[in-house]
Amino acid sequence: MTAIPESVDQTASDQTPSEQPAPEKPVRRRTVIGAYFALTKPRVIELLLVTTIPAMFLAQRGIPSPWLVIVTLVGGAMSAGSANALNCVADSDIDAVMDRTKKRPLVRYEVPRRSALIFGIALGVVSFLVLWLGANLLAASLSTAAILFYVFVYTLVLKRRTSQNIVWGGAAGCMPVVVGWAAVTGKVEWPAIVMFGVVFLWTPPHFWSLAMKYKDDYARAGVPMLPVVATTKQVSARILAYSWATVGCTMLLFPVTSWVYIALAGISGVIFLVVAQRLHNNARKGLALKPMTLFHLSNSYLTLVFVAIAVDSALTPVIG
Template sequence: MTAAPESATSQPAPTTGRRRGVVAAYLALTKPRVIELLLVTTIPAMFLAQRGVPSLWLVIVTLVGGAMSAGSANALNCVADSDIDAVMNRTKKRPLVRYEVPRRNALVFGIVLGVVSFAVLWLGANLLAAILATAALLFYVFVYTLVLKRRTSQNIVWGGAAGCMPVVVGWAAVTGKVEWPALVMFGVVFLWTPPHFWSLAMKYKDDYARAGVPMLPVVATARQVSARILAYSWATVGCTLLLVPVTSWVYVAFAVLGGAAFLIVAQRLHAAVRNGQAVNPMKLFHLSNSYLALLFVAIAVDAAVGLPVLG
């Protein structure tokens, strides 16, 4: 059994340090840096769905609605995980831990953001986009945060599905339906998430262990973790090549070269662990961010340039 939520009478002592302003504290609840990466995958999906540059208004509405939906999920995650955040060095400065936002206010804030995001996407894009975004929000909160995270080392594998939805939402906003390229992009993000997050979890293994969260590096050996990271990295790069039929050489060139760089770093991490050498998993973590962002930028550029597709 993993760490249980704290009772109202057993709150940790407030964290010392400089407090944020009210607006900054509520903004921090939404985890803006996480939202940035989600939005980076949304725009290229819209470009590819349009096979060109989509309506600026539609892009803005989809980004605003998507950001609000992701912010809602993150705020509700902060409410549910405040006990975990309080004992982890990486998260102990979050607003609820520092008492910068009352727990009840954070809950209401998260719910309101989710409701408004549904309305924005429905009115500004279409009903399907709104439903998909809300489904991702609910999955992240009720399946990942409340069930998987505290109970299984596969938490981030299946819970990461929520972070894959922005590409599908973007595609649906443009076309009003979900087609196979959107599912391939979903697959790319889905397969990319474990090596991205497990490399971070290797760095903060002790944090997760102290919080009672069974992230893979806590319950498996470093060699097992690095082997799975490498396997998922290969699967990610392989999945990116499934977009070849709907893209040109611009995308394919980066998918091959960028994928090779990603695999080299993943292989080096595994080799270092296997040989008992000192490792720096954060190198893969930071590279994985750049790799995914640039891969989707390549998708957008490819679609905007309008070169003949290879398929």
């Protein structure tokens, strides 16, 4: 498992981490622990884990072993934390000039760069062992592959070179559902691929709506996110297209679910599409945009879809 590529914090600095003065006083132990924890980007991990548990429920067609769920969540959280920490190491230069990321531990010298690198690698190794010993080798291997993809493909290659970075780089954030499925079944089957597709297609509208608000940050850092290199109308059109694709992909799970999932996914999908369409309409008419409305809704939408999967699967013995 690994991170969904994340975004941007306030008040830019023109200095790179190497140019900024180190703190005069040593960091207290509590602050050090908090700094290492912050390297893992816990808020991103929360969203990843929200998709993992429902995938396990659907794979089990009921309630999976609590022990297996705990092991998968712990191993998955460590895997995502590893990818996020390594991302902070690789992106420390651009984090220093972006508003939201300029408060990250490496930028503020709360954690030495070398220590952060070792921490990230160690988390990845331990996560592999936890998933291998607690679940199976396939789940552990998929999770490790996601770390490598996120760090080497998205962070080091795509992010600074193409406006399609988040489209392909976002594939790493889709892996938790596949890892969860593999942890239960020991293999990867088509419903896991569909759930992977849902998260994959959801990532661009989720992230581009946020990037619309913070496009000046990305421009200052030299990162070619789509809102930096395309017009607002073009960005909103792509957001709408991916939103439709996302909702369409959720419908592919109908054969392995019941009316409970169909109703919840359908209603939440309509609301998601209405807000995406409104954003595009405002962009076409030159009206004031509120991209953060779609961003926050996208979080709720993905959560509702996967909660619907879990609830439907848990109720399978009763209604099916």
